Amino acid sequence: MELDIQITRLAELGLPLAAGRTIDDLLYSLPRDLFERRPYELLLSVLGVEVEREPWGRWFCDRAWSFDTECVHGPGAYVGIARQLCRIAGRPDAFTDVQDHVDLESRKAWIEYTVDGRRQRWTAEVHDDWADTLLVSYLMDDLEQGGHRFWTRDNGQIMNLYFLDDAAAHAISRLLTDGRPLVPVLPR
Structure with a gap:
């Protein structure tokens, strides 16, 4: 699946690239074919990290964090x-x-x-x-407020966190094929 389509779909579900971030920023660290061979899975992980080139201190997504x-x-x-x-x-x-x-x-x-x-x-x-x-x-x-809460994916030492409403989190989980859906950090 094309990277552009993955980015658009995740943005519609509440995980857009932060202002000023581009596909070129993503491709600076990883080749396009890795994103496209594992649709959504790799992109979801990368959304929570900082861009690996200057200017430093820019996160790919304002609603995601890869918490070590x-x-x-x-x-x-x-x-x-x-x-x-x-x-x-x-x-x-x-x-x-x-x-x-x-x-x-x-x-x-x-x-x-x-x-x-x-x-x-x-x-x-x-x-x-x-x-x-x-x-x-x-x-x-x-x-947590306003119907949004923290969601995560099992990833060992790294806790990929996302701040989403329930409907968006469930929709993203349906896009994933690796058997690791998003789960709420604090079950309700």
């Missing part, structure tokens, strides 16, 4: 996770006064922030440099 859960190396790690979740939820300023503490040696970590006028503080379990996914689910719960 082995990312807690020290202070600021949970703040970074929170910022990414806010970005893909389309609520970049949802969390204010965000701060964290990560001390792998003493096995102590926490994040604190204000959301919707409430101050939240969550303690993280420390398992080497792996993110506490229960804590991450609390952050997600504070961001």
Whole structure:
């Protein structure tokens, strides 16, 4: 299936390329035939990463993130996770006064922030440099609204996250042929 068709269909379902991103940006890292041999599967993974050329710091899609859960190396790690979740939820300023503490040696970590006028503080379990996914689910719960929620695909260490409504997530799952549908991170 042509890459252009895949991009158009995913955009219709709520996962458009971010403003200024092009097929040429996608093809800078991977050849077209890889995208077209595995329709939607590879594209869905790539939507959650940064463009691999200058200018740096540009995400392919504002509603997707390829979250490497082995990312807690020290202070600021949970703040970074929170910022990414806010970005893909389309609520970049949802969390204010965000701060964290990560001390792998003493096995102590926490994040604190204000959301919707409430101050939240969550303690993280420390398992080497792996993110506490229960804590991450609390952050997600504070961001889900308006019929949209976080969806993922099983991919081992990398958690491909998408912020979609139920109908779009189910429609995307029907496009996939590898037996790995999108599933809600927080079942309702």
